[in-house]
Amino acid sequence: MTQPMQTTPTPARREVPRWRRRLFRSPLAIAGLVFIGVFVLVAAFAPFISPYSPVEQNLRGTYVPPMRVEFRGPEGQPGLWVREVSRTPLGQIELGQELYPIKFFVRGEPWVWWGGLLRSDLHLFGVDGPIKFYLLGADEQGRDILSRLAHGAWISLSIGLIAVAIGLSVGVPVGLVSGYFAGTFDLVAQRVVEVMLSFPGILLAIVLVATLGTGLTNVMIAVGIAAI
Structure with a gap:
């Protein structure tokens, strides 16, 4: 009487997350990642x-x-x-x-x-x-454009990151509290946001810089407030 052959069970294939499949199937997304990666490397070094x-x-x-x-x-x-x-x-x-x-x-x-x-x-x-x-x-003053672009990348990256951090740290809590409690707080928050939305973002940032004064820190604050 022959014994049945025992087969080794095949390990379950790990499923690739959907977001990763969509990412690597999009040439534009990959090009964007490469561009951002090069930008960050230039700014860092x-x-x-x-x-x-x-x-x-x-x-x-x-x-x-x-x-x-x-x-x-x-x-x-x-x-x-x-x-x-x-x-x-x-x-x-x-x-x-x-x-x-x-x-x-x-x-x-x-x-x-x-x-x-x-x-x-x-x-x-x-x-x-x-x-x-x-x-x-x-x-016009004989300064190397490549050197100025490389150092300017760091300034642009810093402004973007800090401004977005300011917008998230203020806008997200206010939105959560407004949506949870509703009522008077929600009404006041909506009216304030509508007033801010009535101004173009760049115009609001210029007004804030003119009010706060010039300087890199004030520019970050102004862009962050416009992003709230």
Whole structure:
């Protein structure tokens, strides 16, 4: 009499959450996540990514266009090379003849970040030579646009996070209390919110900044109040 074969039970397949399936099936959602991730990384490591200080001026480099990177050196050697670009006293763009190599992970101006937690003089890239490398060009005062964008990302991210935190910390409790107790409190809260909604958000923020005064902290408060 033959014994029946015993089969090993197959483990139950773990079901992927619905939100994860929808997320990875949406190219726009993945592109948005990548964009936000890059934005956060740039903001978190702005001094390392920036080749120069965002406030350093170079009056010989005002309104300099983005520098063109060449892939061959003066003797045909491979690599990344760039020529000096400057502005003459007559306002014309002058292109130098000599090529300078672009180096990665170079030593430069010392920087302090995260309230002194990070201190270094290492930068992602730089030029091995006596010239300024403006990858995205320079503004009207000769300041590097790439460095200003990287540091500006941190300011924009800080304003957004703190303003949303202010809006949530005030708006959510008021909405919960208003919906739970109703009555007079609900009526007053609705009228206050309707008054705030009658103003465009940017106009309300401008009025609040004009009332509170200028400054980054006041801008965060103003945008947060507009988000309530």
